[in-house]
Amino acid sequence: MKKKKKMRIFPVIVCFIFFGISMFLAFDLLKKMPQNREKYFTEYNQTITNNLNKVLAQQKVLDEEYQQVANSQEYTLSNPYVKVNPYEISPLTALIIFETASKVTVDVKINDLAVTTMEAGTTHIIPIIGLYANATNIIELTTSQNESHTLEIKTGVYNDTLTEFDFAKKINNYSHLFVVGDKNANTSYIRGFDHNKNLMYYLELDYLSSISFRENNRFHVSYNSKKGIENDVMLEMDYLGKIYNVTNDTNSLNKDSDIIYNNEEYQCIAHNIYNEKTDNYKLNNKIPSNQYLTPSTYKLATISNLLDEAKIYDHNYTILLNGENITFKTEEDVDNISLLLIDKSGKVYEFVLKSLDSELITSFNTSLTGDYVLYLKLDENYYNLLTTIKN
Secondary structure (H helix, E strand, O other): OOOOOOOOOHHHHHHHHHHHHHHEEEEHHHHHHHHHHHOOOOOOOOOEEEEHHHHHHHHHHHHHHHHHHHHHHOOOOOOOOOEEOOOOOOEEEEEEEEEEEEEEEEOOOOOOOOEEEEEEEEEEEEEEOOOOOOEEEEEEEEEEEOOOEEEEOOOOOOOOOOOOOOHHHOOOOOOEEEEEHHHHHHHEEEEEEOOOEEEEEEEEEOOOEEEEOOEEEOOEEEEOOOOOOOOOOEEEEEEEOOEEEOOOOOOOOOOOEEEEEEEEOOEEEEOOOOEEOOOOOOOOOOOOOOOOOEHHHHHHHHHHHHHHEEEEEEOEEEEEEEEEEEEEEEEOOOOOOEEEEEOOEEEEEEEEEEOOOOEEEEOOOOOOEEEEEEEEEEOOEEEEEEEEEOO
């Protein structure tokens, strides 16, 4: 009779112990990896939030909402969809949506003033411009088949104070006088007044410093996320506050022939806001952005040792976040300078900066979301900007 072989317990135990230690070390390494990346996002970093990107993202959501309303066909002339301040930065405007059984035009009256005739259609998306502040505004809609509906829109109180100047002479024969800024009050909104100095337009979005009117009820404004900082961007907008384009090309500003008053306190432009005929309001009608610098990308691990030895950048610099534009500005007398954006996944985006009038400026389409820590590369030396951007 053969004897049974005894199982050798010790090697099995050793294998289990070795496997357990290996798994623990691997798990511990994985656990430390995010911490190693996140160490660059220190509590000492200044944080810059992209306010304009928040507005643009919200407007995209609102456009989709209004398109769903228009597609639903559930609203009628007698029961229209009404949204005051449809893009959340122009509170004296509204958007009205409804459906008609047949193709008709719609005459629009605001407070007994005939303002425009909307183009013929069955789905009507009507922009309402020029509501009185702090009032109950009466809107009358009449179709080409003589069907009509009257509704009320109430508005809030907004700053309608103006220092003394020859208002009547400035507005002349135009319907409205637009006033940009009020530097004595340290504000930068855009307001529109009628001949009786009634406030009928109000646009507030961070810091706006100039306006230039264009066709199709649109205008250009000079915008910056920080007041008093150079390198504004230009926004193309309409009266409802919808932003169509963001660009660092501001050549179209301050060249409007209608500028009639421009001093340290106000810029004033007289303008007619109503057209005899108006097209149906277009949703989701963005203009493609300009082309910006394209970054080189690589893994953080390739330069992590160099970043660990990086010094604090102690020269003056400015960083601005204006939608798709990030502008970095500094004075450095070097041949090679790059701005590095590092995300929490361990990816590095390196933008080579270009020289402009002895200052280094770049604007680029980030198309990036999330948080990024910023470093500067001068020749082959790395510097910590102690800045985190939230995009």
